[in-house]
Amino acid sequence: MFSIVAITLHQHKKIFRKTFANIQRLDWKKTMYPRYPAIGKVTLKAHVPERSNTHGVYSGEISSPLVELDICGPKNVAKAFKPLVRERAFDVSELSLMTYLQARAYGKPLVLLPAVVLARFQHGFLACLADAKLSGPKDLEGKRIAIRSYTVTTVTWMRAILQRQFGVDVDRITWVAFEDSHLAEFKDPLNVERIELGDRTIEDLVLDGTVDAAVLAKPPINERLRPVIADPQEAAKAWLEKQGALQVNHLYAVDTALSEQRPDVVRAIYGMLKQAKSAAPKTELGIDLHPFGIQANRRNFEVAIACAYDQKLIQRRFAVEDLFDETTLALDD
CATH class of the missing domain: 3.40.190.10 (Periplasmic binding protein-like II)
Structure with missing residues (x-):
């Protein structure tokens, strides 16, 4: 009986040492779950490149009493995508659609806003x-x-x-x-x-x-x-x-924790982007290249998902609703 107890204690010590070593190796800045104030104004790290259709947000001309955007990140738009999906570097950011589909497939803590800021043929x-x-x-x-x-x-x-x-x-x-x-x-x-x-x-x-x-x-x-x-x-x-679809390149995404904890802030960000878009309309072939909303983008998303799946960028063919959560699904309402 004593030998069995001793073996069990030895095994538990080994497990504890291994677990403690793993904890020491963690980069807490990248793994800690973000916490946002439950009420009031929130300051967010935001990668918002300056475009004609986002200028109002970038410049601060368009704002909300719920959110203060700390505009940061590289001037080269694409250079922000890797730190976003690998390091959780921003609370809100412009993001390429194919990168988002892959991030969703790999379980990254991001959720899409149906806010197209770049589409082209x-x-x-x-x-x-x-x-x-x-x-x-x-x-x-x-x-x-x-x-x-x-x-x-x-x-x-x-x-x-x-x-x-x-x-x-x-x-x-x-x-x-x-x-x-x-x-x-x-x-x-x-x-x-x-x-x-x-x-x-x-x-x-x-x-x-x-x-x-x-x-x-x-x-x-x-x-x-x-x-x-x-x-x-x-x-x-x-x-x-x-x-029957645009070739959508970039939209916006927010941290899932922000969407879960402060849906009001996510709605405010979406509203700011939508207001900025209306100030700088742009069309090609006589169509709106910056559609907002899930229904307005449904066919765009369906074709993008199919292309990503066909090219083996993702292993599962998402339904359009899979790209969103409870907060962002309601943005059409």
């Missing part, structure tokens, strides 16, 4: 040499395309365009990336090659022959480059007609 962003012997997108099979990262939202939309509109087998393309994904859990597929960009630009990779084409941040302006898709605007119209 990316058909003109795929560039090749002006004299390249590419008659169209189908010729890219077996070729090399430079990208920032495999899971970037613009790149995901470009693969969807190639697949859905032009019948391209995107798995037969080598995607040459110079950055990792925002979510550390995601591993690039086998047809992704990593490259050091150094002091070159992504356009340089096309110009020096390292790759056959590149997905740029905007249509090419260098006269030595041209879009792979011959008539981007007509292709965008065809996408909209067939898919």
Whole structure:
């Protein structure tokens, strides 16, 4: 009996030591559950890049008695996404849609606001040499395309365009990336090659022959480059007609703890963004590129989810409602 008790105590000591060691290794700044004041004004770390449709929020011209936004984070919009999803760096932040879908899939403490601040048709962003012997997108099979990262939202939309509109087998393309994904859990597929960009630009990779084409941040302006898709605007119209959806790039997300503890503050933030949007309307092809609300974006979300799932960025095909919680589902009301 004594020996059994001794063994049990020894096992408990081992478990305690292991647990204590794990606790010591925790980075409490990243793992502690945020607590917000139950009532009154809340100060939030906010990554709010300055855009024409968010200028009022960025400048402080549009405000709320419920929230004080401490505008912080990098000027380069995309540079904030990794610390947001990996380190819980902001309470509220602009965020790319594909990154959010992956964050949701990996259980990150974020919830989406149905507030589109950037959407566009990316058909003109795929560039090749002006004299390249590419008659169209189908010729890219077996070729090399430079990208920032495999899971970037613009790149995901470009693969969807190639697949859905032009019948391209995107798995037969080598995607040459110079950055990792925002979510550390995601591993690039086998047809992704990593490259050091150094002091070159992504356009340089096309110009020096390292790759056959590149997905740029905007249509090419260098006269030595041209879009792979011959008539981007007509292709965008065809996408909209067939898919019935915008290509949404960026929205806003808030920490789940904020949404749970202070739904009134989340509603206030959403209202501020909506007010800022109304001050700077922008359309393309005669449609609103900044729709607000779940119902207004339902088809946009459905197509985005389908594209992310088809490209194996997420392992489960979400329902639109899965992207939201009780607080944000009610923002349409």
